[in-house]
Amino acid sequence: MLKGTNQEVGRPHNRRIVLETIRQHGPLPRVEIARRIGLTTQTVSTITSELHERGFVALRPGVPKGRGFPAPSLEINPDGGYACGVYVTPRGLEAGLINLSGKVLARKAVSAPQMSADTAFAHIGAMVREMVADCPRERFIGAGMAMPGPFDIESMSFVGPTTMEGWRGVDVGDRLQKAVGYPAFVEVDSAAAAHCERLYGVGEELFNFYYLYMGVGLGGCVIYDGQVIRGAWGNAGEIGHVPLVPDGDPCPCGNHGCLERYLSLEAYARRTPVIGEAGWLEETAPLLRSAIVTIENLFDPETIVLGGLAPVELRLKLLALTADLPNSLAARQDRQHPRVILSRCGTDAVLRGAASLAITQVFSPRLPAPPRAAGDLFAKAGRARIE
Amino acid sequence: MLKGTNQEVGRPHNRRIVLETIRQHGPLPRVEIARRIGLTTQTVSTITSELHERGFVALRPGVPKGRGFPAPSLEINPDGGYACGVYVTPRGLEAGLINLSGKVLARKAVSAPQMSADTAFAHIGAMVREMVADCPRERFIGAGMAMPGPFDIESMSFVGPTTMEGWRGVDVGDRLQKAVGYPAFVEVDSAAAAHCERLYGVGEELFNFYYLYMGVGLGGCVIYDGQVIRGAWGNAGEIGHVPLVPDGDPCPCGNHGCLERYLSLEAYARRTPVIGEAGWLEETAPLLRSAIVTIENLFDPETIVLGGLAPVELRLKLLALTADLPNSLAARQDRQHPRVILSRCGTDAVLRGAASLAITQVFSPRLPAPPRAAGDLFAKAGRARIE
DNA sequence: CTATTTACTCAGATCGTTTGACTTAATCGC
DNA sequence: GCGATTAAGTCAAACGATCTGAGTAAATAG
16 A cells, blocks of 8 residues: 655656646746756756657747746647547447647547447447557557446446446456557546546646536546545546435436436436426526535535536536525635636547546656655654664 | 655655554564565665664564564554644533554543633643653654634634634634644544544555544545545535535524534434434434435445544444445445444544644655556666666 | 856766675474 | 575665756846
8 A cells, every 4th residue: 555665666756747747837947847846957857858858848949038048948749649538428439539738639439329348349449549540659658438437336337327238347447458459547437527627627727626527417526636536446426416305306326316317418408398498597506506515515625617518508507507606615715716617628528538547647646745844753863874 | 736756755755654554554574564565675674773763663573483584573662652632622622642552641621612712722732731741752743633624714614513713813723833832733623533543443444434523513524545635725524514405404504404404413412302312313314324325426435434422322323324225336246344334433533633643744654656557658768867 | 248147967976775695593304 | 403495684785866066058237
């Protein structure tokens, strides 16, 4: 569980830190990177020359700004690497190729309801191979795949509108790995979308937020300290099955009054023909507000990001319903952001998030927290070897 | 935000890892520690000799077990360090001295309703000084303090049964630091209790759980990967204010139907005179079950730990109500633990948790996650310096 | 045109971890 | 019983990533 560190661990870690800092805040001169990550310019220089050599970062010539050497800036080289993202749903497959900047360069899709796992992985293998062929082979990093959650919970995974039939007991990670032949990773769709938002959306400013994913069902994901909180088995975030309405609508999960029976695209599609969109919004508003209060009181996020498959227009209407929220611990004086905001990543969030999983896993810091200087018992003598 | 690592950071980190491994799994021989944390025996030897020198660990002579050198084991020296915990409530103060094993050695209390901050910190300063006097001065590590949450939320902190009057705008951390003159830390009571459970209770086996704290109000805390998840402002865990009953009882927080209006010692005290304990249990059961389903679906923990100030007898009765739980993603086949279990730490949980904050902050690993070997792009060349 | 400032680089020093040989203390097998 | 084997631990030298301090390049200030 707990692991020690040595130079062999430290170097890759620092490399990831440097690259992630450049990715998130670049273009940056070396001194500035060094200042941020707490290492010397020399070290950053060594690391960045390696990253440059490998083509992951590009050097932008320095522009004179006052006295002194005009510092060249480092930025991500978008074409330094590519990754594939696959989104598997009960309606079919979507796949995309992204570059290091998270831009979608190519896209493929297979439409077929309730694909079997065998068929799906055959398609996935083929799609990924085609996409890899479109980019420099040695620059392909890996693939990520997203699916509606939860995984491996028979009583929940295989019923309801987000059901994947015939996928019972399939070792998805292993199958993906074998199908693509590159490093492969799997994530629940809402977590993948949250990951995208963290990397390419609001995550540029926010390190702690809750991502509410309004898809066919309703999912969510906490980003805490910049990290996706996945739960013990990677299934955290099934906010759609929070029982907010006692004795409410029966849900395929077996309970009654689950939130996603009211707040989800499935609910929208089911209700609007009956009562119209305005009626649905009115009916859903109190539940949305309750959901927000629940999230705020449980997670204390900086903000809640409203994302998912739902079209922007609809999400804007939902956002409007949150103008007048009930009290919660989010009602603090010194808020930097509204309590609810819109996602900045488009409908490709899941795809890009899934693909960037591979990039993150291969590159990014699973960070060592800096030991705080809080009464260090080893302050001085710690440096001397004990005889 | 992201920090690099070097030898200066690495050594203290490894020291913490070694100590934490010994604390949690000791007594252990050096080889075994090395195996667990992924460093060499030599390094562990160097570090442990330092820890031994400083009196934090004790050496237990090796007992012959089969061939080879009989390995001496290392274990925590309980008297290697002491810390103070303070629990501040609207009813008064409780303070305690614990040793490195988390045992409560001394205890003090001041009973006085709605103490002002000035009075409280005067008392706290005095109590801590007395306790420090009872242990070797140089072995005193620091103090931790717990309070009912949430902090700094005017609209919620200062109303209701857990209210602290006259504490508005008080910089608690700073005041505590000044009052005790040692490293000082502050935490919400439920998080402190969860921390205690992590260190000295179920945390010995579980790294991912949700701690439900049934006190005057109702709080909770996620332990994820062995770490307390505190939220953006340290207030995560206000599960008591999840609105589970639409149009339910009005709550001092301003909303209606908050969970803690039904499930808390305050609710128990208010309702049992009217309908008796059995009546209360019956009335509360569906809400408790809903709360559990909510937690499970949002956090996907290994288990939920039922703790808090509520007496064991009452918690046992509540536990009995969870024998037949609704479906959730926790209903998996391969569960290692029941969905709900009782806390193993007694009523001192908050006190011990608060005190051990100081120990943890000074010693324990805020861990660097080991970079997984997933398609390392720098696999070989990473070791060679680039010219 | 010189002095100053700033970013960067080179080469050597530093220091925690690793490596490999050695020591110690137990059991196994003849 | 006694040498061979096994296992944990220690010593001293090697390793290697980062740091340190001197040196270089390119701008501005005066």
